[in-house]
Amino acid sequence: MDAQVPRIVVVGGGAGGLNLVTRLSRSLGRKGRADITLVDENLSHIWKPSLHEFAAGTKGPEEEISFLEHSNRNGYKFRLGRFAGIDYQERWVMLDPVLGAEDVELSPARAAPYDVLVLAIGSRSNDFGTPGVIEHCLFLDTPTEAKRLQSEILNLCLRMETGALENEKGSIRLAIVGGGATGVELAAELREATEQLGRNGIDKLRIPDSVGISVIEGSDRLVGALPENISKKVLNELGSLSVDVLLGTRVTRVTEKTLEFGDGSSLEAQIIVWAAGIQSNKALASAADLEVGSLGRLRVRPTLQTTHQDRIFVMGDAADCLWQEMNSPLPPRAQVASQQAAFLEEQLKRWVRGDDLKEFRYTDHGSLVALSSSSAIGSLMGRALGTMTLKGWLARRAYKYLHYRHEAAVQGHFRALLRTVLSMAMRRVRPRLKLH
Ligand SMILES: Cc1cc2nc3c(=O)[nH]c(=O)nc-3n(C[C@H](O)[C@H](O)[C@H](O)COP(=O)(O)OP(=O)(O)OC[C@H]3O[C@@H](n4cnc5c(N)ncnc54)[C@H](O)[C@@H]3O)c2cc1C
Known part of the structure; x- marks a missing residue:
């Protein structure tokens, strides 16, 4: 490739990053007008809004997209690596090693040179500093965590069936902390999955009330980001699926198999999933010099450039981008990430041509x-x-x-x-x- 061709590096091949890299490869990479590289710490892509289906076992590996195959077909480079910081002077993205099974090193510490860098590494669940969450809860932030949750639920049901689970009550409980879209969708999916397991040979799951599912929400309604009439409908729907919903209930501590609440009461559950809000991906802390905004995300201008570095753009959950009409940060949604991918394709074409950059406008659908x-x-x-x-x-x-x-x-x-x-x-x- 011509040394003069600008090198565009996108870190994170999720809902936003993979969409962007595909677009850029088609409009710039294949025409030899830019050199496109995707960096991700995983070898495959799963659309994050479907993670709860992987966790319930209703979706499997055939839904994943291999970065190696996708990059080869679309004409961009894929580099396996974990984002670890930026050398602004030399314009290098620093990457930590990625380890595989039994801690075998799959990729060493290395650096990728860039002329333009797009950070799209998403977000993580927010434990709000609640004691015991990290130690005793499962999360639904990554494909690995979704697969772990699926195997823990299956194992729990099997142990119940075979008698290996010492449980006087003869029933199990799955608790989900957080009544946003993630928690609510997971609860409904788990209800369907455990019923399905009952039909697939785990007979004890057919006994009424053998699986309790609880959603615990700190505010006074579910899916608070949606209109109130929808919250009510979601609450009714979960009721019809026999999902117990505790509203206005703050979790103050988690111990092994127990949730403790602000009013002194508690709830026992064999599996506790934490899905209460988001915060920035911890790896972003290594991007020193970049201004941090709400929830630890990187603050961007309306052009999606960071406030201090013109050559660095941030998109999706990793960006703290103002929603002008609402005077608040844009919500962490796939819809935002995909609109930003379409916008950034045009924006980076302008950048390559040396044209003036435009401002991103979000349309809520x-x-x-x-x-x-x-x-x-x-x-x-x-x-x-x-x-x-x-x-x-x-x-x-x-x-x-x-x-x-x-x-x-x-x-x-x-x-x-x-x-x-x-x-x-x-x-x-x-x-x-x-x-x-
Ligand atoms: C269960 C669930 C249901 C959801 N449902 C909806 C929905 O219905 N509608 C909606 O609009 N939104 C939904 N969301 C939110 C939506 O998934 C996110 O807003 C969206 O995925 C953000 O896209 P992104 O590209 O910023 O990050 P992501 O899609 O999270 O992608 C981040 C990418 O970065 C990679 N990465 C992470 N860290 C590093 C690192 N250090 N180095 C290199 N690579 C790294 C990851 O492997 C991943 O490929 C849901 C989320 C969850 C968890």
């Missing part, structure tokens, strides 16, 4: 919350539609369409369609749940 394989609730917004509340099968189709749009953006329509058909066909020939 509404939000949908999935409540099982056949139902969802939410609102869609559009100029022609106004705000429209959707519920049930139609909402679930609209929710699935969001994932399809992401697939189409990173795989192309033909492949996305093929993958959808394949995944529907696979459901006919293999168990609906991952059972190992």
Whole structure:
């Protein structure tokens, strides 16, 4: 490649980063107008909004996208590495080693040179400093954590069936802290998954009330980011799935298998999942010199450049970007990340041409919350539609369409369609749940 061609490095191949890198490869990389590199600490991509389905076992490895294969097909470079900081003078992204099974080093500490750097490394759950959370809770931030949760739930159910679980009550409880979209979607998915396990040979799960599922929320309503009428509908829907919801309940401490609440009461649960809000990815702390904003995320200008470094852009959950219309930071949503990917493609084309940069404007198209394989609730917004509340099968189709749009953006329509058909066909020939 021509040494004069600008080197664009995107760190993080998630909902925003993979979308951006695919677009840049098509519009700049393949035409020889830029050298595109993606860095990620994982070898494959899972669309984060579907992590709860991996955790419940309703989605499996066939839904993952291999970075090696995707980069080869789309004509960009993939580098395995964990973001560890930036050398602003030399313009290097510093990468920590990535270890595989049994701590074998898969990639050494190394550095990737850049002319333009885009940070897209997402966010992590926020434990708000609550004692015991790190030690005793499971999380749903990464594919590895989702797979661990899936195997812990399956093991718990198996132990219950075989009698290996010493449990006088004869029932188990799964508790989810956080009644946002993540917690609510996970609760509904787990209800469906445990019922499915009951139909797949774990007979004890067929006994009524054998699996209790609780959602604990500190505020007085579920999915607080959505309109109040939708919160009520979600609450009713969870009630119909026999999910217990504790509103206005603050967790003050977590010990092994117990949640302690502000009013002195407590709840025992064999598995506790922490899904209460987000904070910045800890790796961002190593990007010294960059201004930090809300929730520890990197503050950006409306152009999505960091406040101190013109050559560094931040997108998605990692960015603290002002939502001008609301005078608040943009929410951590896949919708924001994908709009920023489309914007940054054009922005970086301007940068390469030496044109003036433009300002990002977010358009809220509404939000949908999935409540099982056949139902969802939410609102869609559009100029022609106004705000429209959707519920049930139609909402679930609209929710699935969001994932399809992401697939189409990173795989192309033909492949996305093929993958959808394949995944529907696979459901006919293999168990609906991952059972190992
Ligand atoms: C269960 C769940 C359900 C959700 N549902 C919805 C929904 O319905 N609608 C919605 O709009 N949003 C939803 N979200 C939020 C949405 O997933 C995020 O807002 C979105 O994924 C953010 O995109 P991103 O590209 O910024 O980060 P991510 O998609 O999180 O991608 C980050 C990438 O960076 C990589 N990475 C992380 N750290 C490093 C490092 N140190 N070095 C190198 N690479 C690194 C990761 O491997 C990953 O590939 C949901 C989230 C969860 C967890």
